Amino acid sequence: MRNVLNTLRVLEEVATRQPIGVGELARALDMPKSSVQRALVTLDEAGWIRPAAGELRRWVVTTKALAVGARASGELGLRDAAVPVMEGLRQRTEETIHLVVPEQDRVVLIERLETSNPLRISMALGHALPLHASANGKAVLANGGPELLDRLLADELPRYTEHTIVDPDRLRAELALVRERGYALNHGEWRTDVGSVAAAVLEAPGRPVASLSVNIPMSRLTRENEAVFGVAVCRAAGEIGARLGYGGAARDAG
Amino acid sequence: MRNVLNTLRVLEEVATRQPIGVGELARALDMPKSSVQRALVTLDEAGWIRPAAGELRRWVVTTKALAVGARASGELGLRDAAVPVMEGLRQRTEETIHLVVPEQDRVVLIERLETSNPLRISMALGHALPLHASANGKAVLANGGPELLDRLLADELPRYTEHTIVDPDRLRAELALVRERGYALNHGEWRTDVGSVAAAVLEAPGRPVASLSVNIPMSRLTRENEAVFGVAVCRAAGEIGARLGYGGAARDAG
DNA sequence: AGGACCGTGCCGTGAGGTGGTACGCTGTGC
DNA sequence: GCACAGCGTACCACCTCACGGCACGGTCCT
Numbered sequence: 409m410r411n412v413l414n415t416l417r418v419l420e421e422v423a424t425r426q427p428i429g430v431g432e433l434a435r436a437l438d439m440p441k442s443s444v445q446r447a448l449v450t451l452d453e454a455g456w457i458r459p460a461a462g463e464l465r466r467w468v469v470t471t472k473a474l475a476v477g478a479r480a481s482g483e484l485g486l487r488d489a490a491v492p493v494m495e496g497l498r499q500r501t502e503e504t505i506h507l508v509v510p511e512q513d514r515v516v517l518i519e520r521l522e523t524s525n526p527l528r529i530s531m532a533l534g535h536a537l538p539l540h541a542s543a544n545g546k547a548v549l550a551n552g553g554p555e556l557l558d559r560l561l562a563d564e565l566p567r568y569t570e571h572t573i574v575d576p577d578r579l580r581a582e583l584a585l586v587r588e589r590g591y592a593l594n595h596g597e598w599r600t601d602v603g604s605v606a607a608a609v610l611e612a613p614g615r616p617v618a619s620l621s622v623n624i625p626m627s628r629l630t631r632e633n634e635a636v637f638g639v640a641v642c643r644a645a646g647e648i649g650a651r652l653g654y655g656g657a658a659r660d661a662g
Numbered sequence: 663m664r665n666v667l668n669t670l671r672v673l674e675e676v677a678t679r680q681p682i683g684v685g686e687l688a689r690a691l692d693m694p695k696s697s698v699q700r701a702l703v704t705l706d707e708a709g710w711i712r713p714a715a716g717e718l719r720r721w722v723v724t725t726k727a728l729a730v731g732a733r734a735s736g737e738l739g740l741r742d743a744a745v746p747v748m749e750g751l752r753q754r755t756e757e758t759i760h761l762v763v764p765e766q767d768r769v770v771l772i773e774r775l776e777t778s779n780p781l782r783i784s785m786a787l788g789h790a791l792p793l794h795a796s797a798n799g800k801a802v803l804a805n806g807g808p809e810l811l812d813r814l815l816a817d818e819l820p821r822y823t824e825h826t827i828v829d830p831d832r833l834r835a836e837l838a839l840v841r842e843r844g845y846a847l848n849h850g851e852w853r854t855d856v857g858s859v860a861a862a863v864l865e866a867p868g869r870p871v872a873s874l875s876v877n878i879p880m881s882r883l884t885r886e887n888e889a890v891f892g893v894a895v896c897r898a899a900g901e902i903g904a905r906l907g908y909g910g911a912a913r914d915a916g
Numbered sequence: 917a918g919g920a921c922c923g924t925g926c927c928g929t930g931a932g933g934t935g936g937t938a939c940g941c942t943g944t945g946c
Numbered sequence: 947g948c949a950c951a952g953c954g955t956a957c958c959a960c961c962t963c964a965c966g967g968c969a970c971g972g973t974c975c976t
Contacts, residue, residue, distance in 0.1 A: 411933060411934090439935095440934075440936075442934075442935055442936080442937095443933085446934090
């Protein structure tokens with residue numbers, strides 16, 4: 409179904425570059441203009457895109473994708489269980505809280521509560537983060553089976569900043585440390601000025617279904633509040649696990 | 663492009679009924695099983711769905727749709743402008759705050775900050791609400807051009823509860839009241855136990871681009887806090903308008 | 917053992933997707 | 947004022963490939 413794949417590519421490209429017209433899309437996707445045109449008409453007909461406000465010849469995505477995407481990873485009412493706990497965590501920390509789920513070799517942001525502090529980390533829902541260079545990713549890696557880690561280490565680890573851990577041995581050591589203390593840290597390993605403290609949400613020992621993090625500008629992250637956040641985020645992750653009905657399994661080492 | 667339309671229908675159906683298998687989908691969509699099967703394989707290939715955790719033969723949507731949908735109505739950085747203001751509003755009211763955008767003859771929820779109160783309104787992102795039976799919808803209607811209202815009144819207004827306004831004249835009177843005081847109310851007109859106080863975000867006089875509401879169980883909505891919320895939500899909506907660069911136009915009657 | 921239902925694979929037919937091409941329009945620079 | 951580049955749209959002959967009926971093997975009740 410080549411046309412479906414092409415049309416979905418067009419949809420994604422519209423989402424990233426909106427508002428955008430036929431010609432620019434065709435160039436960006438390296439597709440014939442007429443094919444892109446047909447895809448756009450079809451997507452419009454299906455209600456996934458619409459002409460941009462004012463102009464009739466450039467396109468933007470509608471909220472249809474949002475309605476579909478909001479169901480992602482809501483398989484077990486994860487979001488409903490998590491949000492109240494996250495809210496408590498946000499109030500206690502006064503910092504931005506992220507909820508991610510593992511997907512393929514990444515973790516994806518599915519819920520977010522923001523700090524009221526003017527200096528904040530802002531990331532779009534649906535954004536994917538690398539496993540080895542984010543606190544949530546490391547929390548998932550440390551609690552998951554070894555096969556995920558092995559798969560990740562099969563290729564060279566991409567470097568994002570000077571602090572990114574790219575050495576397999578150092579990563580293994582870091583993950584052991586995460587298992588020991590119960591929470592994972594990120595000190596500017598993905599973006600130099602972003603730090604995080606994360607703990608995995610387990611549905612059973614060795615089976616992380618999500619991860620929870622406190623995200624904070626590096627300028628506000630000290631050794632003291634790091635430990636405070638670590639304890640708080642561990643307790644919150646455990647509570648979410650308990651709400652999901654996996655009470656006994658929610659706490660492991662640490 | 664029939665196959666694209668069919669495949670998108672399959673995707674939406676997977677989202678609403680996940681986890682779900684081929685046969686049940688085919689029945690629900692009244693499509694041949696083989697066509698549904700092909701659509702599922704294609705969607706999997708494109709990364710929009712994946713087999714459910716554990717079982718290999720039922721499908722769930724991935725976060726791809728979330729990544730696409732999160733861009734919806736982010737045309738002008740609306741969300742970035744709105745979230746900090748919403749957060750302030752949430753702290754002041756201690757109630758759930760919704761941000762919606764108009765889309766066709768509905769308003770769609772695109773951002774949400776929840777109260778920490780155990781009794782809360784919970785609605786999925788991407789959910790659509792009727793214009794005539796929600797505070798946000800009425801705020802948009804009251805501030806928009808008359809053609810939208812006329813289009814809405816061309817058909818009979820659906821009734822959701824005993825409080826829903828279905829009489830065109832009563833709706834016009836209600837909208838005049840909204841324009842006069844600056845904010846819109848909803849007293850169980852959509853769900854009997856849900857009340858809201860909303861104000862439209864204007865990009866120019868007569869051009870609502872979004873709307874902001876305080877949502878609250880009817881049991882907590884009194885005449886006093888209603889007025890307090892009204893003033894707060896008006897101020898917040900005006901501030902968002904100002905952040906969008908339409909400072910002068912942000913306030914209208916009120 | 918039987919049957920209902922599941923997901924999957926196969927295949928002949930012909931609908932309809934493909935993509936090169938051409939057209940009308942608008943905005944721009946000379 | 948004119949030529950031109952770039953836009954979005956439309957047309958159409960070719961022939962790919964989506965369609966959907968059907969059959970198969972597996973699994974779970976009865």
